[in-house]
Amino acid sequence: MLSRYTSTLVLLSFGLASAVPATKLYATHYSTKTVYTLSLDRTSNGSYALTEASSLETCGTYPSWITFDSATRTIYCSDEYGWKNANESVNGSLTALAAAEDGTLSEIAVTGSAPGSGVHNVIYDGEDGQFLAVAHYSGSAISTYKLPLEGNADPLQVFEFELSGPGAVPDRQEAPHPHQALLDPTGGFVLVPDLGADLVRVFAIDKSSGKLSTCPSLNYTAGGGPRHGVFWTGEDAPKIRGRAPGAAPQTILYVAGELNGEVEAFAVSYPTAGCLGFRQIDVDVPYPEALPEGASLGEIRLAGDNIYVSVRLDAAFDGDDSLANLRRGGNGTLAFKEITSSNGVLPRTFAINKAGDLVAVGNQLSSNVAIVTRDPDTGALGEVVADLVVGVPGEPNTLEGLSSIIWDE
Numbered sequence: 001m002l003s004r005y006t007s008t009l010v011l012l013s014f015g016l017a018s019a020v021p022a023t024k025l026y027a028t029h030y031s032t033k034t035v036y037t038l039s040l041d042r043t044s045n046g047s048y049a050l051t052e053a054s055s056l057e058t059c060g061t062y063p064s065w066i067t068f069d070s071a072t073r074t075i076y077c078s079d080e081y082g083w084k085n086a087n088e089s090v091n092g093s094l095t096a097l098a099a100a101e102d103g104t105l106s107e108i109a110v111t112g113s114a115p116g117s118g119v120h121n122v123i124y125d126g127e128d129g130q131f132l133a134v135a136h137y138s139g140s141a142i143s144t145y146k147l148p149l150e151g152n153a154d155p156l157q158v159f160e161f162e163l164s165g166p167g168a169v170p171d172r173q174e175a176p177h178p179h180q181a182l183l184d185p186t187g188g189f190v191l192v193p194d195l196g197a198d199l200v201r202v203f204a205i206d207k208s209s210g211k212l213s214t215c216p217s218l219n220y221t222a223g224g225g226p227r228h229g230v231f232w233t234g235e236d237a238p239k240i241r242g243r244a245p246g247a248a249p250q251t252i253l254y255v256a257g258e259l260n261g262e263v264e265a266f267a268v269s270y271p272t273a274g275c276l277g278f279r280q281i282d283v284d285v286p287y288p289e290a291l292p293e294g295a296s297l298g299e300i301r302l303a304g305d306n307i308y309v310s311v312r313l314d315a316a317f318d319g320d321d322s323l324a325n326l327r328r329g330g331n332g333t334l335a336f337k338e339i340t341s342s343n344g345v346l347p348r349t350f351a352i353n354k355a356g357d358l359v360a361v362g363n364q365l366s367s368n369v370a371i372v373t374r375d376p377d378t379g380a381l382g383e384v385v386a387d388l389v390v391g392v393p394g395e396p397n398t399l400e401g402l403s404s405i406i407w408d409e
């Protein structure tokens with residue numbers, strides 16, 4: 001009986017393994033100037049194997065960030081080359097790539113009209129098509145493009161920002177530094193955490209033209225250095241306007257501050273006319289004690305009732321860095337749970353898969369992608385099941401090493 005049972009199990013797991021197609025991921029790498037296609041395969045005994053399937057040298061001088069549009073299988077890659085200062089303004093580039101079903105990449109369009117130093121981008125919808133908003137760190141700007149991107153296309157709009165004087169952390173806040181472009185849950189607004197200006201900039205999308213118009217910003221804590229944010233929303237939230245005072249907030253923005261090492265939570269309101277309202281409801285240090293000297297927050301992600309934040313250069317796990325796990329309470333405030341290993345050095349980015357059972361961690365300096373398990377019920381992160389060095393490792397304080405990682409799904 002036992003042997004029959006065992007062989008049935010083996011057959012079942014063989015059948016399952018062969019039915020599960022390999023999952024693809026895409027990673028950008030600063031110093032090899034390359035976008036890599038990775039393949040995550042399940043072997044017949046249930047273990048995972050992560051391999052490099054293909055690669056393409058593309059995306060300018062410093063490939064920094066990619067966004068994947070699964071409907072058109074298009075990747076938008078921002079190049080962090082370029083800057084703006086008192087004397088000169090140097091552009092970066094924006095590249096659209098086609099991803100074949102097997103993950104093979106080819107260039108569709110490149111434009112050098114992008115302001116300098118693109119570090120993040122997001123796709124948004126208008127009535128007649130899609131648009132891309134790009135955050136430019138050293139370029140101190142936001143640009144938008146009509147999609148599909150055409151070769152040498154000009155931006156639809158460029159918003160350039162200035163500071164009247166340095167911020168509370170003068171060496172990092174000498175100029176505005178937009179670090180991310182994200183959409184609110186209604187798809188009606190683009191938000192841009194600006195690390196240099198201590199603002200979360202807000203833009204309303206005009207759906208007919210795809211153009212952005214400037215809304216009042218969220219004034220962030222001085223010296224906080226907002227880097228990346230993420231929204232939580234209750235199911236019907238975006239439709240609810242003018243809710244009763246005192247009701248639990250239905251839309252919350254969580255922001256990781258790179259410079260003060262804190263996660264701040266803001267209840268978001270949708271006044272009947274106009275832009276967005278914000279009310280700070282919580283401030284947390286995503287760590288068991290004060291953040292170690294030299295450590296800083298990187299990426300922030302949400303799945304279910306858990307918020308994850310990468311902690312760079314805390315070296316808490318035999319020289320490897322951390323991912324912090326916080327749990328949302330019913331009123332939106334966060335409780336710190338634990339840190340687990342990022343399985344590498346300087347986790348600049350990480351991405352949770354749709355099933356919520358795997359997390360791909362992009363460690364910049366060790367230049368590895370580590371796949372760790374996630375329990376979809378408890379949100380706990382578990383062991384590393386696959387690990388791959390991609391490109392070449394980087395040196396601290398340079399634009400080297402692995403810069404971003406996303407799932408193809």
Ligand SMILES: *[C@@H]1O[C@H](CO)[C@@H](O)[C@H](O)[C@H]1NC(C)=O
Pocket residue numbers: 043044045046047
């Ligand atoms: C599973 O199979 C792979 C090769 O397919 C092998 O490398 C690995 O050691 C096996 N793992 C276990 C736990 O048997």
Ligand SMILES: *[C@@H]1O[C@H](CO)[C@@H](O)[C@H](O)[C@H]1NC(C)=O
Pocket residue numbers: 085086087
């Ligand atoms: C701009 O040029 C002036 C004169 O050449 C120089 O002194 C200054 O440092 C430059 N500023 C920047 C930000 O590079």
Ligand SMILES: *[C@@H]1O[C@H](CO)[C@@H](O)[C@H](O)[C@H]1NC(C)=O
Pocket residue numbers: 091112113114115155158
């Ligand atoms: C740089 O980008 C701006 C738009 O942001 C464009 O007007 C200008 O022509 C570009 N410069 C070059 C050299 O491509």
Ligand SMILES: *[C@@H]1O[C@H](CO)[C@@H](O)[C@H](O)[C@H]1NC(C)=O
Pocket residue numbers: 219
């Ligand atoms: C944000 O700061 C600006 C400049 O100090 C101020 O004019 C504005 O009223 C502030 N906004 C809010 C919502 O407090």
Ligand SMILES: *[C@@H]1O[C@H](CO)[C@@H](O)[C@H](O)[C@H]1NC(C)=O
Pocket residue numbers: 329330331332333
């Ligand atoms: C939110 O809930 C937590 C416990 O879940 C509690 O400690 C905290 O006081 C609450 N905050 C507010 C503003 O109600």
